[in-house]
Amino acid sequence: MEESVPVWELRNVTKRFPGVVANDSVSLSLVAGRIHGLLGENGCGKSTLVKVLCGVHQPDSGEILCARRPVVLSDPIAARRAGIATVFQEFSLVQTLSVAENIYLGRLPRNRWRIDWPAMREGARRVLGRIHVAIDPDAIVGELSTAGQQLVEIAKAIAANASMIILDEPTTALGPDEIAELHRLLLRLRDDGRIILYISHRLDEVVELVDEATILKDGRVVSNAAETPVEIRAIVRKMVGRVDEHFPKAANATGDALLDVRSIHTSNRVAGASFTVGRGEVFGLGGVLGSGRTEIARALFGVDVLRQGEIRLRGKSLKLLSSRDAIAAGIALVPENRKSDGLFFNFSGHENISIAGLGRITHGAMLDHARERRLAHGLIQSLRITPTAGTALVGELSGGNQQKIVIARWLFAEAELFVLDEPTQGIDVGAKIAVYQLINELTAAGKGVILISSDYDELLAMSDRIGIVSRGRIVAIRDARSLDKADLIKASADREELAA
Numbered sequence: 001m002e003e004s005v006p007v008w009e010l011r012n013v014t015k016r017f018p019g020v021v022a023n024d025s026v027s028l029s030l031v032a033g034r035i036h037g038l039l040g041e042n043g044c045g046k047s048t049l050v051k052v053l054c055g056v057h058q059p060d061s062g063e064i065l066c067a068r069r070p071v072v073l074s075d076p077i078a079a080r081r082a083g084i085a086t087v088f089q090e091f092s093l094v095q096t097l098s099v100a101e102n103i104y105l106g107r108l109p110r111n112r113w114r115i116d117w118p119a120m121r122e123g124a125r126r127v128l129g130r131i132h133v134a135i136d137p138d139a140i141v142g143e144l145s146t147a148g149q150q151l152v153e154i155a156k157a158i159a160a161n162a163s164m165i166i167l168d169e170p171t172t173a174l175g176p177d178e179i180a181e182l183h184r185l186l187l188r189l190r191d192d193g194r195i196i197l198y199i200s201h202r203l204d205e206v207v208e209l210v211d212e213a214t215i216l217k218d219g220r221v222v223s224n225a226a227e228t229p230v231e232i233r234a235i236v237r238k239m240v241g242r243v244d245e246h247f248p249k250a251a252n253a254t255g256d257a258l259l260d261v262r263s264i265h266t267s268n269r270v271a272g273a274s275f276t277v278g279r280g281e282v283f284g285l286g287g288v289l290g291s292g293r294t295e296i297a298r299a300l301f302g303v304d305v306l307r308q309g310e311i312r313l314r315g316k317s318l319k320l321l322s323s324r325d326a327i328a329a330g331i332a333l334v335p336e337n338r339k340s341d342g343l344f345f346n347f348s349g350h351e352n353i354s355i356a357g358l359g360r361i362t363h364g365a366m367l368d369h370a371r372e373r374r375l376a377h378g379l380i381q382s383l384r385i386t387p388t389a390g391t392a393l394v395g396e397l398s399g400g401n402q403q404k405i406v407i408a409r410w411l412f413a414e415a416e417l418f419v420l421d422e423p424t425q426g427i428d429v430g431a432k433i434a435v436y437q438l439i440n441e442l443t444a445a446g447k448g449v450i451l452i453s454s455d456y457d458e459l460l461a462m463s464d465r466i467g468i469v470s471r472g473r474i475v476a477i478r479d480a481r482s483l484d485k486a487d488l489i490k491a492s493a494d495r496e497e498l499a500a
């Protein structure tokens with residue numbers, strides 16, 4: 001059939017790094033007018049393959065073909081010229097320039113020797129119109145939301161006439177409405193005959209969106225497009241070799257109050273938030289992006305200092321002037337922005353894990369390295385972090401494995417209250433289940449957990465109660481079992497409107 005002839009084809013592409021075969025003889029066919037999911041556990045080689053396709057890495061062997069002809073994507077410019085556009089999580093936009101300038105960067109329309117500003121604006125307006133995006137071409141990119149910037153990246157790809165658009169974890173910073181809008185746009189681009197290569201660990205989104213999927217494991221294709229049923233359980237089985245309960249929530253008998261937050265205010269968005277967390281309880285924080293969920297976490301961890309109100313832990317009022325005070329009081333935070341909030345790239349996984357819990361491995365003035373290795377290794381196993389992570393430099397691990405190291409660090413620290421801000425973002429399904437099981441272990445031991453998550457299925461399934469955050473306050477608290485996903489989306493959006 002003419003329509004299933006691949007536009008882009010990878011044949012036996014292999015890419016090695018010292019000590020690891022990141023892509024091991026990968027073959028892949030990408031057909032016009034299809035959304036193709038690229039799936040697999042953390043470290044299986046997805047980003048490496050994307051970097052090969054966008055000219056950042058050169059394969060050690062194998063071939064890349066476009067319309068049956070071999071091509072060499074020697075650098076990112078060559079890949080762009082060949083029609084491949086990539087939307088990375090860290091956008092390549094210039095924040096201080098306008099939308100139109102970004103769309104035409106490197107290809108500014110000229111009228112003789114001068115830049116033709118009206119033509120550029122008009123071109124940008126047309127491209128944005130074609131993809132139904134209502135963004136002003138004159139707006140400064142740095143002033144747009146993350147979702148807005150992502151749409152500009154896509155507009156840039158369309159203006160460059162890309163035949164393939166690659167999106168690597170595009171929804172991590174988006175709310176449910178923005179995700180739906182992005183997906184509608186991708187479907188339109190697909191129907192236009194483009195290839196969309198879509199990478200995500202959010203399998204619910206993937207099965208809703210993609211037409212076909214390839215699954216990688218340890219650098220190899222374990223299931224190609226023809227072999228992969230686009231169905232969550234089948235994908236999980238192929239990815240991790242088994243199917244566990246997706247949300248293994250333990251029934252918690254909630255004990256006495258552990259944390260009592262009384263009308264706290266900070267200079268960073270928190271404006272009168274009050275709630276309690278019991279021993280053995282998972283208290284979820286729901287709300288739209290920017291509602292103040294993360295800022296409440298920052299206040300609890302002493303990153304943002306209180307201007308008003310009180311935080312009491314085990315009945316004792318806390319004075320949190322820094323995260324050191326919070327750690328000393330028994331509070332641990334898995335931060336949302338794990339890359340910038342604290343990995344030491346030139347240290348090993350073991351060292352990165354033990355740093356917040358040195359008290360557990362200190363005898364007098366000496367560090368007990370054997371105990372450090374033993375405890376850290378247990379977490380590496382239970383979180384299914386790549387086995388070499390203990391001794392490898394963290395800077396050389398895949399993005400998802402780096403995230404797991406931060407989670408392991410805070411589980412290593414002995415705390416009473418765990419604040420988990422988007423703990424499963426960017427990690428694979430097997431590790432997600434491991435994180436849920438660890439949450440169960442914490443609550444069974446009488447610890448308190450605050451769970452912040454934009455994945456509403458996860459939030460509903462793993463929380464006991466959910467507080468809806470809007471404009472820095474908790475505007476409603478509900479039993480998680482009394483809510484469904486639609487209620488939660490509606491409650492978060494309505495409250496935001498009411499507070500506006």
Ligand SMILES: Nc1ncnc2c1ncn2[C@@H]1O[C@H](COP(=O)(O)OP(=O)(O)OP(=O)(O)O)[C@@H](O)[C@H]1O
Nearest residue numbers: 017022042043044045046047048396397398399400
């Ligand atoms: N620049 C590099 N130097 C050394 N090793 C690397 C480099 N980039 C990737 N690797 C290794 O290659 C393997 C594949 O990594 P890659 O980032 O492609 O995985 P991934 O599937 O994208 O993972 P994630 O889902 O965590 O983002 C990993 O073992 C990783 O440690």
